[in-house]
Amino acid sequence: MRYWHYLYPALPPFQGREQLRAGLGALLGISLCVFLVNLSSRMGVSSLYLIAPLGATAVLVFCVPNSPLAQPWSAVVGNVTAALVALIVVFTVPSPWSVGIAVGAAITAMMFLRALHPPGGAVALLTALNPSEPLEVGLLFAFVPVGLTTALLVIVAIAYNRASGRVYPFRQLETDITEEPALRLGLSTAQLGELLDRFNQSTNLGMADLGRLLAAAELEAAQHRFKGTTCADIMTIDLITAQPDMSVAEAARLFRSYAIKSLPVVDDARKLHGLVLQVDLLQTVAVQDRPVAWPQRPPRRRVSEVMRPAERIVSHDLPVGALLNRLAARGSEVVPVEREGQLVGIITRSDIMRLLLDGAEERMVA
Structure with missing residues (x-):
C-alpha cells in the first residue's frame, strides 16, 4: 500500500486566482484565433482553420509560461516543424506505418532544433491520421494554419501574461544583464x-x-x-571621512594615520558623495613616465576628482541576509549604510567575516 502515493497528484494545489488567470487567458487566446479563422472564411480564405493541438499549446503558454517547452521558439517552430515532418512522412511512407514514423520523426526534429513542444507531437499525429486536407494544402499547411494560429496564440500569451504579472517569454541569462549578480550566486551560465x-x-x-x-x-x-540582525547591528560607525574639497595629500595622510582601507566622502550634512579607496590614491600620486631618480610632486588634486560614485548604498534596517552575496558577487570592498539620507556607517568584508565566524565554535561542537 505504501506505493499508492506514487499515484497521487504530482502538482501542488493551484490558487483560485491562478486558475482564473490561466483559464481566462486561454479563453481570450483561443477566441481570438476563432475570430481570425471566421473572418478569413468570410473573405474566402479556406486554408486557415483551427487544429485541435492548439488547445494543448494554450495550456502551456497560459498555465506554465516559465516552462522552456512553452516559449515562443518552442511553440511556433515546434508546431511548424512537426507539421512539415509529418507531411513529408505521409508523402513518402504508406499507411499505417506513416503514423508512428511521423510522430517519432517530428519529436526528433523538434529536439534537434531545440524547439521541443508537446503539442507538436499531436500536430504530427493529427496530420498522419487525417492526411487528406493537409495533403490538399501541401507544405503550406505547416505555415497556414499551423504556424499562423500558433504565432497568434503566442502573441496573445505574451501580452496577457505580462499584463497579469507573469514573465513570458521567460528570462534568458545571456540577455538579462540588469539583474544583480547576487541573484546568480556566483554561478556561471x-x-x-x-x-x-x-x-x-x-x-x-x-x-x-x-x-x-x-x-x-x-x-x-x-x-x-541571522534573523533579527540588520546592517545597523554589524556596521562600523566610528568613521573617518573626507569632504569633497579636501586635497588628495590630506586624504593620503588620513589613510596612513588611521590604517583604513576606505574613506567616505561626505558634506556637512553627512550626505554621501562618494568613496575613496587606497588604490584610487595610489593611481593618483604614482610617478608616471619619469625615472625613479626624478620624482615629481603629486598634483594638487581634490578628493572629489578621484573618488568613486556613491553606489550600492543600503538602508540601516536592511536584513543582513539580503546583503551577504553583495560583497562577494559584486566585488565590493565596502558598502555604505544610510539612515534618512545620511551616512551612518559602512560594512566591509571584515564585518561580514566577523558575523559569519560568530558562534562558529559552538556550531562545530554541536
Missing part, C-alpha cells in the same frame, strides 16, 4: 546548465529561473540564520 542537466530538468526550468530559485533559497537560509 554553464554551471547552472550543468545543474539542470544533472537532474534532467532542462526541459522544465530555465537557467535564469533556476538561479533565482537558488538565490531565494540561500537568502531565506541566511535570513533564518
Whole structure:
C-alpha cells in the first residue's frame, strides 16, 4: 500500500486566482484565433482553420509560461516543424506505418532544433491520421494554419501574461544583464546548465529561473540564520571621512594615520558623495613616465576628482541576509549604510567575516 502515493497528484494545489488567470487567458487566446479563422472564411480564405493541438499549446503558454517547452521558439517552430515532418512522412511512407514514423520523426526534429513542444507531437499525429486536407494544402499547411494560429496564440500569451504579472517569454541569462549578480550566486551560465542537466530538468526550468530559485533559497537560509540582525547591528560607525574639497595629500595622510582601507566622502550634512579607496590614491600620486631618480610632486588634486560614485548604498534596517552575496558577487570592498539620507556607517568584508565566524565554535561542537 505504501506505493499508492506514487499515484497521487504530482502538482501542488493551484490558487483560485491562478486558475482564473490561466483559464481566462486561454479563453481570450483561443477566441481570438476563432475570430481570425471566421473572418478569413468570410473573405474566402479556406486554408486557415483551427487544429485541435492548439488547445494543448494554450495550456502551456497560459498555465506554465516559465516552462522552456512553452516559449515562443518552442511553440511556433515546434508546431511548424512537426507539421512539415509529418507531411513529408505521409508523402513518402504508406499507411499505417506513416503514423508512428511521423510522430517519432517530428519529436526528433523538434529536439534537434531545440524547439521541443508537446503539442507538436499531436500536430504530427493529427496530420498522419487525417492526411487528406493537409495533403490538399501541401507544405503550406505547416505555415497556414499551423504556424499562423500558433504565432497568434503566442502573441496573445505574451501580452496577457505580462499584463497579469507573469514573465513570458521567460528570462534568458545571456540577455538579462540588469539583474544583480547576487541573484546568480556566483554561478556561471554553464554551471547552472550543468545543474539542470544533472537532474534532467532542462526541459522544465530555465537557467535564469533556476538561479533565482537558488538565490531565494540561500537568502531565506541566511535570513533564518541571522534573523533579527540588520546592517545597523554589524556596521562600523566610528568613521573617518573626507569632504569633497579636501586635497588628495590630506586624504593620503588620513589613510596612513588611521590604517583604513576606505574613506567616505561626505558634506556637512553627512550626505554621501562618494568613496575613496587606497588604490584610487595610489593611481593618483604614482610617478608616471619619469625615472625613479626624478620624482615629481603629486598634483594638487581634490578628493572629489578621484573618488568613486556613491553606489550600492543600503538602508540601516536592511536584513543582513539580503546583503551577504553583495560583497562577494559584486566585488565590493565596502558598502555604505544610510539612515534618512545620511551616512551612518559602512560594512566591509571584515564585518561580514566577523558575523559569519560568530558562534562558529559552538556550531562545530554541536
